[in-house]
Amino acid sequence: MKVLVTGGAGYIGSHVVRQLGEAGHDIVVFDNLSTGYRWAVTYGELVVGDLADDAAIEAVFRAHDFEAVLHFAANIVVPESVANPLKYYSNNTRNTLNLLKAVERHRVPYLVFSSTAAVYGMPAQTVLTEDLPLAPINPYGASKMMSERMIMDLAASSALNYVILRYFNVAGANPEGLLGQATPEATHLIKVACECVTGTRDGMSVFGTDYDTRDGTCIRDYIHVEDLAKAHVMALDYMASGGESEVFNCGYGRGFTVREVIDVVREQSGVEFAVTETGRRAGDPAALMADNQRITGKLGWKPDYDNLDVIVSTALNWERIWQERRSGESR
Template identity: 80%
Template sequence: MKVLVTGGAGYIGSHVVRQLGKAGHDIVVFDNLSTGYRWAVTCGELVVGDLADETAVDGVFSSHRFDAVLHFAANIVVPESVSNPLKYYSNNTRNTLNLLQAVARHQTSYMVFSSTAAVYGMPEETVLAEERPLAPINPYGASKMMSERMIMDYAAASSLNYVILRYFNVAGANPDGLLGQATPEATHLIKVACECVTGQRPGMSVFGTDYATRDGTCVRDYIHVEDLAKAHVMALDYMANGGKSNVLNCGYGRGFTVQEVIDVVKRLSGVDFPVERTGRRAGDPEALMADNRKIVNTLGWTPDYDNLDTIVGTALAWEDSWLARRQNDR
């Protein structure tokens, strides 16, 4: 297919672009490079632009006849969304509307949307199915929920087919060392712990040690970025073969505690960095894991990297190479 990938120079988008290229798709990446990098676009053409610029968006659609759009471009930091909600409703929700208007004008057939488990909010269940009611508790989750609804409503009124993928905790890096998470001031647990290993941070904090879990810390479902990228390529194949619009969780269906993750990072790296144990953060659920039966049954998706040591090992290897690259560039 001829595919537009918004945010394709970022962490997840760049891994998807590489897999799309290997699958033979013709790719155009549209990215403002606010958190992405030119070097991360390993396949296709990069067009530097912002989804807020409706003229630029329409221009890239007019220059190419896209069969599909994969939409990653978004802000994703939950605390920032609370302190600066309008940024999230502008960049995430309004810009999705701008993109959908271009999709409508140019009659693009397929869309894969990068969503999040944050749309579920603070559920009582610990393993979440796609059918449960959505109740986001922060502007980030709300901005994604609104985007989902716009896509669904437009699809109901048109011929657009979509797959909405709700990510759980994405981590790890390309095993060949070509790509990884290079986001500045990242907040993801495994990325933060790896930065402690390489001396980029003096230490880290664990928020809450009194949850009713194995060791008192929160439980999360961590999915390797390459397995997540694979789901996007399979979602395109699914729609091209007549699959109907769908919403699918992306996770392994099992979780690890924050402390277990830190222990694996320390064991694999051999570095014992400082960890401060402090109180709970508002809005942190005790445990969140994906009911992933639907993505397995719908796409035939099977993970290749469902192992915490593998996830952490690839993240550590990437962090070493990323640090060396920045030091050499100075």
């Protein structure tokens, strides 16, 4: 297909672009490079532009006859969304609306949307199905929920088919070290721990040690970025084969505690970095894991990297590569 990938120079988008390219798709990446990088676009054409710019969006749609759009471009830091909610409603919700207007005008038949488990809020159960009521507790989750609703409503009034993928905790990197998370001031646990290993950070914090879990710290479902990328490629195949619009959780259905993750990073690196234990953060559930029966059943998706040791080893390998690259650039 001829595909547009918004945010394709970022962490997850770049992994998806690489897999799309290897699958033979014709790709145009649209990215403002606020958190992405030119070098991360390994296939297709990069158009530097912003989804707040209607003219720039229209120009790229007029220049190409897209059959599908994969929409990643967004801000994703939960604490920042609480401190600056309008930034999130502008960049995530309004800019999705801008993109959807172009999708409607140009009659693009397929859309894959990057969403999040944050749309569920703090449900009573720990293993989450796609049919749970959406009740986000922060502007980030709310901005994504609103985007989901706009996509669904547009599809109900047009010929658009969509797949919405609700990510759980994305981690790891390309096993060959070609791509990885290079986001400035990242907040993801495994990324932060790997930065402690390489000395990019002096230490890290554990927020809450009194949860009702096996060691008192939060449990999360960590999914390798390559498995997540594969879900996007399969989502396009699914729709092209006549699959109906659908929402899929993206996770492994099992989780690890914060302490367990830190222990694996320490074991694999041999580095005893500083960890400070502090109080809970507001809005952190004790445990969140994905019910992934729908994506495995309907897409036939099967993970290749469902192993915390593999996730951590690829993340550590990338962090060392990335630190060396940055130190080389500064010399």
